[in-house]
Amino acid sequence: MTRPRLLASLLFISLCLAITPVAMAHHVGVYTPRDNEISANFKQIKFSLQAGKTDVARRLFDEGALRREMVTRAATLPPGLEAAVEAALRRGDRADSERGLVVFFAALSRDLALEADRQLGDAASPAPARVAAGRRFLEAIWRYYSLIDFAVTQADAKAAVAIRLAYDEADGAARTPDPERLRAPLRRIAQALDGVVATSPLAGRASRRTSRGPAVRGERHTRRQS
Amino acid sequence: MTPADDSTWRLPPIAVLLAAVLLVACAEIGGASMARFKLELARWARGAMLARPAVHGLVGVRDVDEPILDEALVKFDAGLRLFHMHAEGMGAVIVTTTLVATTLVRGAGARRLIVALITVGGAGYPLGYLLWSALIPRLGVESAKNTAEWLVWAPFGGAALVGLWMLTGAVAMRLVRR
Numbered sequence: 575m576t577r578p579r580l581l582a583s584l585l586f587i588s589l590c591l592a593i594t595p596v597a598m599a600h601h602v603g604v605y606t607p608r609d610n611e612i613s614a615n616f617k618q619i620k621f622s623l624q625a626g627k628t629d630v631a632r633r634l635f636d637e638g639a640l641r642r643e644m645v646t647r648a649a650t651l652p653p654g655l656e657a658a659v660e661a662a663l664r665r666g667d668r669a670d671s672e673r674g675l676v677v678f679f680a681a682l683s684r685d686l687a688l689e690a691d692r693q694l695g696d697a698a699s700p701a702p703a704r705v706a707a708g709r710r711f712l713e714a715i716w717r718y719y720s721l722i723d724f725a726v727t728q729a730d731a732k733a734a735v736a737i738r739l740a741y742d743e744a745d746g747a748a749r750t751p752d753p754e755r756l757r758a759p760l761r762r763i764a765q766a767l768d769g770v771v772a773t774s775p776l777a778g779r780a781s782r783r784t785s786r787g788p789a790v791r792g793e794r795h796t797r798r799q800s
Numbered sequence: 801m802t803p804a805d806d807s808t809w810r811l812p813p814i815a816v817l818l819a820a821v822l823l824v825a826c827a828e829i830g831g832a833s834m835a836r837f838k839l840e841l842a843r844w845a846r847g848a849m850l851a852r853p854a855v856h857g858l859v860g861v862r863d864v865d866e867p868i869l870d871e872a873l874v875k876f877d878a879g880l881r882l883f884h885m886h887a888e889g890m891g892a893v894i895v896t897t898t899l900v901a902t903t904l905v906r907g908a909g910a911r912r913l914i915v916a917l918i919t920v921g922g923a924g925y926p927l928g929y930l931l932w933s934a935l936i937p938r939l940g941v942e943s944a945k946n947t948a949e950w951l952v953w954a955p956f957g958g959a960a961l962v963g964l965w966m967l968t969g970a971v972a973m974r975l976v977r978r
Contacts, residue, residue, distance in 0.1 A: 582910075585969075589962050602932070602945060603878040605871045610863070682863070689861055707859045714864040 607717070611639035612682075616675060616721055628666040635663055644678060651681050652771060676722045676729070677774045683719045684767035686711055691760045694753045704753035708760075712744055715763065726770055736766040812898035816915060819923045820894035827887030827926070834880045845876045848937030855940045875941050879933025886926035890960075894922045897967055905970045914970065917963025921956045928952030 609617065615638035622631035635641055644656040659674035690711035694704050719726075719737065727734040744759035811817070834841070849856050849872055856872060858865045898915045905911040928948045935944035 586962070586966070589965055590958065601882070603875065603882070605874050607867050608870060610866055686861065686863060693859060703854065703857070706857050707864075710857060710859060710864045710868065711861075713867070714861070717867075718863070 615640040623668045632663040676725045679718050679722045680767045680770040683715045684764050686715045687760045687764035708756040709748045733766045810902045812902045816898050816919045820891045823887050824891035831884040845937045876936045879929045883929035890922040914967050917959045921960030924956030
């Protein structure tokens with residue numbers, strides 16, 4: 575092989591090698607998780623309340639996905655929560671309306687934490703799949719809890735700190751291959767959130783109101799003990 | 801006075817032009833199909849994903865599964881869009897760069913190599929997005945990306961890049977020697 579040809583071949587090979595990492599970097603877009611219809615409806619109601627438009631908030635609650643979800647999950651929510659939120663919105667009571675919504679999202683997050691714990695304990699599925707599922711559950715819990723974190727912190731700072739600490743621990747455990755390490759912090763999250771649900775003054779009032787009268791929309795609500 | 805061969809653009813081989821035009825035509829058909837069959841495509845992808853819960857890490861809880869499905873569907877759609885855009889763009893890149901190579905690169909061997917690298921690499925690279933998109937419902941976002949990366953993006957994208965840099969070098973040398 576002549577010298578210029580050898581040089582050209584070397585140059586060609588160097589170029590191929592230099593370009594390999596560049597060729598591996600493709601633009602495939604970035605995904606930003608979107609609100610689901612429940613969290614979007616919550617934000618609409620919250621912003622309407624903050625703007626003092628209680629009639630708009632009431633309409634958004636009446637027609638929105640949040641109320642439908644409240645009815646669907648009535649069995650795991652404090653009895654009469656939906657009716658209590660509706661009554662608060664009708665009165666134009668912003669504080670009580672927000673408290674009711676906080677209870678709802680705390681209950682949603684709690685149920686997710688309980689379900690995550692249950693699935694993580696299912697030895698039938700392989701450990702990596704359980705850890706991956708645990709990570710997904712944590713993301714889902716945070717999506718809901720982050721909506722009410724500020725309100726929970728104001729109402730019960732100790733519970734909010736406990737939830738955050740447990741969440742951080744769970745987040746760290748989700749990076750290890752052992753699914754069992756995720757379970758304890760998830761149980762603590764569920765316990766703290768259950769406390770938020772149970773100690774909410776609105777939840778108590780909702781229970782009392784329901785005990786005096788018929789259940790909302792003819793449904794009988796039973797509080798799930800967790 | 802400018803030499804005669806520098807003042808006239810020379811056409812690349814017809815096969816190269818056909819590849820470029822075909823690529824642009826595929827891009828347009830892809831774009832039109834995306835709009836026309838948007839719902840059908842999304843339904844098919846969602847159905848294929850729901851049929852493989854383990855592949856996508858679905859856990860059977862709506863609040864957890866919906867974002868997973870949403871991300872996969874967004875990326876499925878992004879793959880089709882990126883195919884449309886890259887195929888359009890690479891078609892034009894193939895025509896212009898092979899035109900430059902055919903006109904300005906003097907060595908026949910180097911010219912053929914540059915034209916071949918740019919044509920094959922440029923025409924193959926956008927197909928990787930189509931492959932990625934098609935594999936997402938069956939393999940999951942990351943596995944589909946890895947497959948497309950090793951089968952199409954790296955070899956074809958690499959070939960196109962090597963061809964383009966060789967052309968850059970050849971044109972720069974031409975300028976220096978002038």
